[in-house]
Structure formats: structure tokens, C-alpha cells
Amino acid sequence: DGGITQSPKYLFRKEGQNVTLSCEQNLNHDAMYWYRQDPGQGLRLIYYSQIVNDFQKGDIAEGYSVSREKKESFPLTVTSAQKNPTAFYLCASSNLRGNTIYFGEGSWLTVV
């Protein structure tokens, strides 16, 4: 089946640790995105990438980093610099800028 796979579904992070969320798509989409969603809120853009080896900061990039070494993969690292990382993280992709965006099932990150 074509789609976007995020892993892990649930992740716990200790204070001061970096963690990486995985996102893989087999839709052959050029653009990929990472969003953060806090309870009862809308989505906020962290980073996006329109092409391999290129990515742009979104509205809340501080404390996060990404890479885009392969078209199908766009991992997100939540660094220790992110002071309030507990949230629901959503990966998405689209075939062209301005076209429909499709989402993965999300990853829950909790700081313990």
C-alpha cells in the first residue's frame, strides 16, 4: 500500500536527550513536511523539504533539526534545546508545491 509511515508511534525522552522520529513515504512525492500539534490546537510547521538535500525552516524550527538524504525519507530530530517537546508530531508529503498534502499517523513524544 502507498502511504506515509511514521515511527515510533510512542516515544519517551529524558531531559537532555536528543530523539529522532522517522518518516518514510512510498508515494514518490517530492515535498515532505513536519508539523507539531499540541492538545486542542491546530498544526504548526516545523520544517519542510521540496527536494533532496534541501530543506527550509517553518514557523517553529528552533530546537529541531532535519535531513533529506533520500527522496522517501525525512527524519526529524528533537534536540535537547527544545524546551517543551511533549506533543504529537505529524509527517506529511505532497507531489508538488501547492498540491494536496497527505499525512502519516503521527508520533507521540513525551518528556519524562
Next chain:
Amino acid sequence: GENVEQHPSTLSVQEGDSAVIKCTYSDSASNYFPWYKQELGKGPQLIIDIRSNVGEKKDQRIAVTLNKTAKHFSLHITETQPEDSAVYFCAPMDSNYQLIWGAGTKLIIKP
């Protein structure tokens, strides 16, 4: 930048009745207007979208209407069913091709 407001924040309707959610935006250059449905603990799913050259689009029980002059678009769900219970988001695309998300509307279908 784009400013998006979505109303109401919570909507409770009797099963079988209609539901309408409204989204207003500020960027007159916006030309793509999707609605997403999000079930608890899952990613948003596109349910219907419309582009600025069309005033209305319908897909079975779901429709979207667009008023570009007034800068608002609305989601209409007819003959509501229990499985329509979810949070609905509007996300107009701004002139930089980014989706700008509303805060969401929690739709409750009462049996």
C-alpha cells in the same frame, strides 16, 4: 502573513441533521482551500478541497463553498452520522504555498 479563524470551536448536532463550519482567511492571494478531518490519535485526512476558480464542490454528503470576495469558505455535512464525530480543520494555502491551519472544530454527533 495569513490569519485564519475557524468557527465554531465546538459543534453538537443531532444525528441526521446538518453541520456547517466556517473558515475565514486574510490572504487574498490564497487559491487552495482544503478541509481535513482528524480522528483521535490519528493524522488529519483530506475530506474535500476547492480551488479559487470554483464556488462550490460536493462529494456525497460533504460540500465546500467558497466566497473569495468575503474571504471565507465553509464545510457542509448533511445527514450526519456517528462516524462524522471528529475534529475538522480548515487550512487555506497562502501565497508561499504553505497551509495555514485553523484551530479546529470539534464536531459531536448526538444519537
